[in-house]
Amino acid sequence: MPRVSPEKISYIEAVGRRKTSTARVRLSLSDKPQFVVNEKPFEEYVQEAAYQVVAKESLEKGSPDKSFAVSVLVYGGGPHSQAEAIRQGLARALVKMDPELRPNLKTLGFLTRDSRMRERKKFGLKRARRARQWRKR
Numbered sequence: 001m002p003r004v005s006p007e008k009i010s011y012i013e014a015v016g017r018r019k020t021s022t023a024r025v026r027l028s029l030s031d032k033p034q035f036v037v038n039e040k041p042f043e044e045y046v047q048e049a050a051y052q053v054v055a056k057e058s059l060e061k062g063s064p065d066k067s068f069a070v071s072v073l074v075y076g077g078g079p080h081s082q083a084e085a086i087r088q089g090l091a092r093a094l095v096k097m098d099p100e101l102r103p104n105l106k107t108l109g110f111l112t113r114d115s116r117m118r119e120r121k122k123f124g125l126k127r128a129r130r131a132r133q134w135r136k137r
Contacts, residue, residue, distance in 0.1 A: 016089025
């Protein structure tokens with residue numbers, strides 16, 4: 001995969017997914033770091049500290065020495081799922097910018113798509129597999 005020079009393109013876009021969450025990430029080099037999720041500041045949108053750590057992990061462990069302007073559109077799923085989708089989208093964008101980061105991010109598991117999804121409800125059942133309670137007498 002050829003290296004994309006940041007001078008030629010204003011930003012790099014990537015998509016991260018987890019369960020039913022999808023995050024469209026735009027990453028660009030910037031003098032002053034900025035992180036926006038759904039047109040809100042990152043700390044305002046992702047309020048739980050643990051989810052903030054999860055979402056920013058790929059930036060901090062991928063290239064901590066550079067400052068980026070990050071814009072994310074995320075939808076679907078819950079807060080934890082959205083945080084992991086953001087993490088995967090950021091990791092994919094970093095790899096597009098610098099392919100030498102790929103082995104490091106791959107061993108950390110940031111490029112792996114967690115495809116586990118909830119099984120759909122079947123007709124005649126209460127949930128996906130839960131049947132009505134049966135009693136003999």
